[in-house]
Amino acid sequence: MIQAPEVKPAQQAGHPLATTRRSAINVLPFHRKLDATKLKKWLEISSRCTMSEFELFLSPLTAEEQKLLKAIENKPAPIVNRLHLENLRDVLKQKALVSLRVEDEIKKDDLSHTTPAVENLLYGAFDAVFASVGPPNGSPRYGDVVIHLKDSVRENGWATPFSGMHFMYAIQHKDARKMQDMLAAGKSLPESPYNPLHLGFNDRLHFSHYVVTERYWNQMLAFQAILVYRNLDDSPASEKVRQRFTALLTEEDPQKFWNLYIPPRIENGTAEQDAENIPFGYLEGKFDDRVSIDFFTAIQVPASKLAEVRSWPEAQPYLHLIQAKPADIP
Secondary structure: OOOOOOOOEOOOOOHHHHHHHHHHHOOOOOOOOOEHHHHHHHHHHHHHHHHHHHHHHHOOOOHHHHHHHHHHHOOOOOEEEEEOHHHHHHHHHHOEEEOHHHHHHHHOOOOOOOOOHHHHHHHOHHHEEEEEEOOOOOOHHHOOEEEEEOHHHHHHEEEEOOOHHHHHHHHOOOOHHHHHHHHHOOOOOOOOOOOOOOOOHHHHHHHHOOOEEHHHHHHHHHHHHHHHHHOOOOOHHHHHHHHHHHHHOOOOOHHHHHHHHOOOOOOOOOHHHHHHOOOOOOEEEEEEOEEEHHHEEEEEEOHHHHHHHHHOHHHHHHOOOEEEOOOOOO
8 A cells, every 4th residue: 555645844934924823713722733735725825815805905996006907917027036146156056046944954054144033933934035026136135146037936936025024123113133133143032022022923923914925926016006106195206106107007018017116226316216216016025945947037147257157167057047237237
């Protein structure tokens, strides 16, 4: 008799959120493992509920808002990973982007990784590979290399409208940097929920309501834009944002569409310029364990480093992907 394979216990991004939501619906333990299959189903259920709530609270939509939903549905959002050049060689060796936990298992030494321990406590970030969903070239603060991913990678991911660190300080109003410094120093965060540096049940419960699975990514980006549009004021900057919103409704070219949706950041821009170029939305995509190089469509490196990167032995199978980053992309 052939036995069914054992279901691996979930060690995946999102596991702490699902555990918290399960505890929230009944105080008694469920005595069942929260395995990978159940976690995936929970992510889908949670996302569906969130989108239904958005639809309820945004309704009724104006004709313009309905037009945006239609315009955005057939324009796959750019999915981009940014990393530092010194980390690219490992990506080529491993033939994949990998999570901090996988990377640690491979290298077993100190890592210069951007994944904060605060986010791991919040939702299991050490088990995730990250990518921005929406910005045409990702966020330069994560590195000078731009990796563009196929739209099909979204089938393996879920997202939230911001990072865990942003959630902790901007939404929960906690000193996320201080919390991160404590964890980096090997200390534990305070256990008392009354301590302003505590991270626990209520934080995870709140963050769980931001889960968006891939089938709703474009719709969520449209809803974010509608909220930005509705909250504009009578300033000249807001008028410029309204003009961008109107332009989105008729722009057919996907690249131009997403550049209108999230304009390139102006270096040392004025407060007025920042207000005019406010992004209409953003999603941080999260993928379990690894993203294979088979999902890459381009690896853009600083032009001054192109020859060096293309000379690496690890780069030889992927020369068709490796390009110079355009000068206008930071």
